[in-house]
Amino acid sequence: MTNPTLVTGGTGRLGSALVSRLVSAGHAVRVLSRSPRPAGTAGLDWAVGDLLTGDGLDEALTAAGTVIHCATSNDPTDVTATRSLTAAALRAGRPHLIYVSIVGVDRVSLPYYRAKLESERLVEDSGLPWTVQRTTQFHDLVAWMSSVQRWLPAILMPSGVSFQPIDVGEVADRLSSLAHAEPGGRADDMGGPEVRTATDLARAWARAHSRRRPVLAVPAPGAAFRAYRQGAHLAPEHAVGRITFEQYLTANGPYPGRPA
Helix, strand or coil, X not given: CCCCEEEECCCCXXXXXXXXXXXXXXXXXXXXXXXXXXXXXXXXXXXXXXXXCCCCHHHHCCCCCEEEECCCCCCCHHHHHHHHHHHHHHXXXXXXXXXXXXXXXXXXXXXXXXXXXXXXXXXXXXXXXXXXXXXXXXXXXXXXXXXCCCCCCCEEEECCCEECXXXXXXXHHHHHHHHHCCCCEECCCEECCCCEEHHHHHHHHHHHCCCCCCEEEECCCCHHHHHHHCCCCCCHHHECCCCCHHHHHHHCCCCCCCCC
């Protein structure tokens, strides 16, 4: 029997896209979730476990050959989750651990980025065979920044800041290919096809959804936004994505939920 690939966060936007690609590629897939199996997932191996407490992780990791860690909480508890996962993976026999991170976590002083960087280091120092894949922001995040302001008279975006959004499906494609590969350490960064100002992206969102409101650039103080203005979160030399923000907007509804 083929050793399963365990996906944490397998019900999130990235995780669910990844799971479908792994299944299509012939992988035996196991999804780790805190919730019991939902309807419509009968073809998947399902494991109930909690990354923060460690409950259920030993069972979830049984015989796993690869673990792709997509789960994220958008806060510093990511470190606790990663520590629990690496400890359980060591007990389970050292599967290949693939960790999904963000371009610029070593240069942008946001608490979430610091947590991602600490999690990277836990993976690197774990004694497991590992790969870390950093990506730029997803299209979903940029669209959400505009859509949550839809009741305001204007859309406010940080001045001097650009983004290089990438499609979740393209990141899932890369992760699926890494699941077939040998552990590679730090993989090449993944960036979207275009570097564009935050205000330009907000105007594209407004045009796509017939919102006739001004887009205003507002000063954003602090070290983190200084790093953003310097492009610390961008990867123009790794602009491997093909799906543009406008193409994403055409294919998706006008008001995405908060990115998972």
